[in-house]
Amino acid sequence: MMMRIIYPILGMVMAFTSVLHAQSARITALPLQKELKLPASFETAVEKIQYDLLENENGESRIEVVDENCLHIQFIFSTDKAVKQDDWQVSVTPAFSPSFHWAPHLTPTDRHIIDQHVFRSPALIMADGRQVITLIPDLDIMKKGTPVRWYLDLDAEGNRLVLGMSNSRVDDHVLFVREPGAEYPAGEVEIGFYLMVNRDEPSLKNPFRRPLEFLWKRWGHGLYQDGNPVDADLERYVEHTYNWAFNSWAENVWQEFELNGNKVGAPVFIVNYTQSPNYPGEVNEREFRSVWNQAWFSSLRSAGGLYRYAKRTGNTDLMEKALLTKELALSFPQVEGFFYGLIGTEMHEVEIDGKKYNRSKGWDTHYWGNSNRNPYTWNAAESPFHILDMSWTALLMLRWYDELEKDERLLRYAEQYAGSLLGIQSESGFFPGWLDLHTLQPMAHLNESPETSMSATFLLKLYELTGKQEYKEVGLKAIDAIIRDVIPSGRWEDFETYWSCSRYGSDYLVGKKVARNDMYKQNNFSMFWTAEALLESYRLTGDRRYLEWGQRTLDEMLMTQASWQPPYMYVNVLGGFGVLNADGEWNDSRQSLFSELILQYGKLLDSDEYNERGWAALKASFVMMYSPLNPVTKAQWEKVYPFFGKEDYGFMMENYGHGGRTNAEGEGMGEFTIYDWGNGAAAEAYNRILDKFGKIK
Template structure:
C-alpha cells in the first residue's frame, strides 16, 4: 500500500463518533476531497484523482477509526482475515455498521460513483474493484479499491498488482451518526429507507426489475413443466392404491426436448417436501391457477401432489421429506450417464443436505422440513379446500413435536430416524421459528392451547438467544453449497468481524413467526422485534441495479454473508411477508420492496418477456428454443463473478425452488392482496 495518505476532516458533529479518517494517495496523485452535509447526522465524502498515466498499486483505501468502542458490528459479507474483502459483488445494500449501545456509526459506499466508474474487466483479477472491510480487532472500518479473486464458497480475497487507468477516478461514501435508541435497536431501518428512497423506489417506478403482467410467466412455467418438458418433469405413480404425482426435484439441459445428446440426470430422481424444495407448496399455486382458469387437469395434478404429501408414512407422528428412486450408471455411446431405474424402485428418505454427509436413504429426519410441510397442509385446509386429513396429519406430528421441545423452548434440528432423539446439531437454532408459525396456525384451527403455549415458549427462546446476537445459523448456512466454517465457526462468531456466519432463511422464519405471534396475541413487542428481523433480512435484498450485474436485479435476494447469489429463488417466498409487514405497519417501502421481490422472482426465466436474459440463455445453450420457455435457473452470479460477454447461466431448473415456486408466490399474493395491488395499480 502507498505510504502517503491524507486526513479527511469532518465537522464537530462527528467528533464523538470518528477518531480519524485517512485516505491513501494513488501513486503520486494526491486526492481532491470534498465533504458535504446533506442533513443532520449525515456526511457525504467525495474523492477524486486525476492520473496522468496508469498506476499499478496493490491497494488503495480509506480507513475510518471510530471514536467509540463498538460492542456490535455488521457487514454484508465476512472477512475472516486481513487478506479478505467484501467485494463489490456483495453490494446489494452495502454498509458497515458499528455501535456501543449509545452511539452508532454507519458507512455506505456511494453507489452512483461506483456505477459511473465501474471498470473494464480486461485486467481480470487486477481490475480495481470497490471493496469494504471490517476489522473488529483493531476497530477499523475500511473502504477501498483493489484487485480481487474468489476463494472458498464464496469469500473474496485481495489480489496484488491492481492497475488504475489514467484519467479521472472518483470514489465516495456516506457516513451516518446517531444516538437515537430506536435506531440502535434496529440498526438497519434508517439505512434501508435511505437505500430505497435514493435508488430502489426510482428504479421500481421506472419499471424495474420488469414491468407488465406477471401472468405470462406463470403460464410459461406451467406449460414448460406439464407440456414441453412434461415427460422429464412430471412424475406420477401408484402408492398404496392411490394415484400420486409431482414435478421431479431437478432437471437439467440434457433433458430438454431440444438437447441433441443423451440424458444425464443431475441428481437422484426424487420428489421433495423440504424447506427449500416443497412440492406441496408448488401444488397450491397449481391448484389456485387451475381453479381460477377452469383447468381441471392442473387441479387434478395439484391434488395428486397433495396425496403424495399425505402418503408419507408417519411413525410416532414423524415422517420423511423425500421419496426417491434407485439410480444407475449407464454407458451410452461411450459416455457414462446417470439414469433412474424408475418408480418401481421407490424408497422414502430425507434431505441429503445435512451435517452428517448421509444420503437420502440414510439421512436423519429434519424437524424444519416436517414443520414446513405440516404448516402447508394447514394452509391448504384453510385457504383452498377443507380436508380434515390434512389437519389430522399435522396434529399427529405436532403432538410428537411438543415432546422434542427443550426446557428453554427450542426444537432440535435433526432427529434420528429410528430413535427420534435429537442428533446434537443445531439443537438450539432459529430453525425453531418455523415450528412457532406452524403451532400457532394449528392452535388457530383447533383451539388447543398446548400448541399456543409451546409456540410462545419457543419464540421467547429465539428472541432471547438468537436475535440479539444475529446467530442466524440454519441448515443452509453450513450444509448447502457454502460449507466454509462448518467445523471451526459453527456456533461461534468469526472473531475478526464479531459476527456469525449468517443465512437470511432463518431471518425470514423468525420475522414470519413474530408476525404470527403479534397477530395471535396483539402484543406490540412481537411486531417490533419482527420488524427488526425483517430489516436485517432486507439488507440482503438488492436495492439498486449495478451495471456489472447483467440481469435485472432490483428486489432480488442474496442468501448469506459467505456466498455469491443474486436473484435467489427465495425471493418469491419472502415477498408476501414483506408486503404483510407493510400492510400491518402502514409502511409503503415494505409494500414496494415486496412487489419488487415478487417481480424479481421471474427475471431469470427463459422466455420472450425477458429479452436480454433470453439472449444470455441462448448464448450459454444454443439449442434452446420456444419449447424451453419457462426454464429458469434458481439464481445468478452464484460463484461471485459475472461477465458482460459470457455469463455462466446455469444448467438446471428446480420447479419447487424456481419457476413453480415463483408462480405459487405470485398466485398466493393475488389471492391475499388482490390483483390491483399485486399488478402495481394500487395508489
C-alpha cells in the same frame, strides 16, 4: 503506504461543500484540524478517517453535509499516466468501542475482502448503546463503472470500517481474497461513500432501518417506478411456467405413479439443460430422481399455487395434478408422528457410445428419505428426520386446509405430528435440529437454532385452527427463546448456513463468531422464518414487543436484498435476494417465499418502502426465466445454451452469479431448474399474493 487524514464534519451549521487541497500527506493533518472545527457531538462517533494516496497523487477530497446525520465523502484523483497499485483504501475509525458489528460478507482474515460482487444493499454498521455508525458506498459512482473493483471490509478487532479498490479472486465457496495487479488508466479516478451517525432510540433498537430507507429512497425507489426488475404482466410468466412443466418439458418434469394402489404425482425435484427437448445430446440427470417436501424444495407448496391457478382459470387438468401432489404429501409415512421429507428412486449409470450418463431406475424402486443437506450423510435414504422440514410441510398442510379446501386428513396429519413435536421441546424453548432415524432422539447439531422459529409458526397456526391453548403456549415459548438468544447477536445459523454448497466453517465455526468480524456465519432463511413467526405472535397476542423484534429481523433480512442495479450484473437484479454472508447468489428463488411476508409488514406498518420491496421481490422471482418477456436474460441464456428455443420458455435457474463472478458472456447463468425452488415456486407466490392482495398496483 502514505496516509492522509480527514477530520469529520457534522451539523446543519456546516451545510456547504468543502473542497480540500494539499501538497503532501505530511502537511495535511494540522491545517485540516484547525480549519474544520467539529461539533462536539460528532467527536463521540468518529475518531478519524484515513485514506491512501494513489501512487504519489494527493487528489482532492470533498465533504458534503447531507443532513445532520449524514456526510457524503468523495475522493478524486487525476493522473496523467496509468497507475499500478495493488490496493487503495479509506478507513473510518469510530471513537467508541462498538458492541455490535454488521457487514454483508465475512472477511475472516486481513487477506479477505467483501468484493463488489456481493454489494446488494451494501453497508457496514457498528454500534454501541449510544450511537450507530454506518458506511454506505456511493453507488452513483459505481453505476458509471470503475477502473478497479471496489470492496468493503469490517475489521472489528482493529475497529475499522473500510472502503477500498483492489483486484480479487474467489476463495472457498464463496469468500473473496485480495489479488495483486490493479491498474488505473490515466485520467480521473473517483470513489466515495456516505457516512451516517444516528443516536435516536429507534436506530439503536434496529440499526438496519436507516440504511435500508436511505438505499431504497436514493436508488431502489426510482428503479422500481421505472419498471424494474420486470415490467410485463406476471400472469404471462405463470403461463410459461405451467406450459413448461406440464407440456413442453412434461416428459422429464411431471412424475406420476402409484403408491399402495393410489395414484400420486408431482414435478420432479430437478432437471437440467440436457433434458431440454431441443438438446442435441443424451439426457444426463444431475441428481437422483426424487420429489421433496423440504424447507427449500416443497412440492406441496408449489401444488398450492397450482390449485389456486387451476381454480381461477377453470383448468381441470392442472387441478388434478395439484390434488395428486397433495395425495403424495399425505402418503409420506409417519413414524410416531414424525415423517420423511422426500421420496426418491434408485439411480444407475448407462453407457451410450462410450460415454456414461446418470439415469433413474424408475418409481418401482422408490424409497423414503430425508434431505441430504445435513451434517451427517450425503445419502438421502440414511439422512435423519429434520424438524424444520417437517414443521414447514405441516404448516403448509394447515394453510391448504384453511385457505384452499377443508380436507380433514391434512389437519389430522399435522396434529399427529404436533403431538410428537411438543414432546421434544427443550426447557429453554428450542426444538432440536435433527432426530436419529431409528431412536428418534435429538442429534448433535443446531439444537438451539432459529430453525425453531418455523415450529413456532406451525404451532401458532394449529392453535388458531383448533383453539388448543397448549399449542399457543409452546409456540410463544419457542419464539421467546429466539428473541432472547438469537436475534441480538445475529446467530442466524441453520442447515443451509453450513451444509449446502457453502461449507466454509462447517467443521469448526458452528456456534462461534468469526472473530475479525464479530459476526456469525449467517443465512437469511432463518431471518425469514423468525420474522414470520414474530408477525404471527404479534397478530395472535397484540404484544408490540413481537412486532418490534419482527421488524428488526425483517430489516436484517432486507439487507440481503438488492436495492440497486449494478452495471456488472447482466440481468435485472432489483428486489432479488442473496442468501448468506459467505456465498455469491443474486436473484435467489427464496425471494418468492419472502415477498408476501414483506407485503404483510408493509400493510401492517403502512410502509410504501416495504410495499415496493415486496412487489420487487415477487417480480424478481421471474427475472431468471428464459422467455421473450425477459429479453436481457434471454440473451444471456442463449450465450450459454444456443440450442434453446420456444419449447424452453419457462426454464429458470434458481439464482444468478452463484460462483461469485458474472460477465457479459453468460457466466453466472447456471444449468438447471428446480420447479419447487424456481419457476413453480415463483408461480405459487404470484397466485397466493394475487388471492390475498390483488393485482400489483
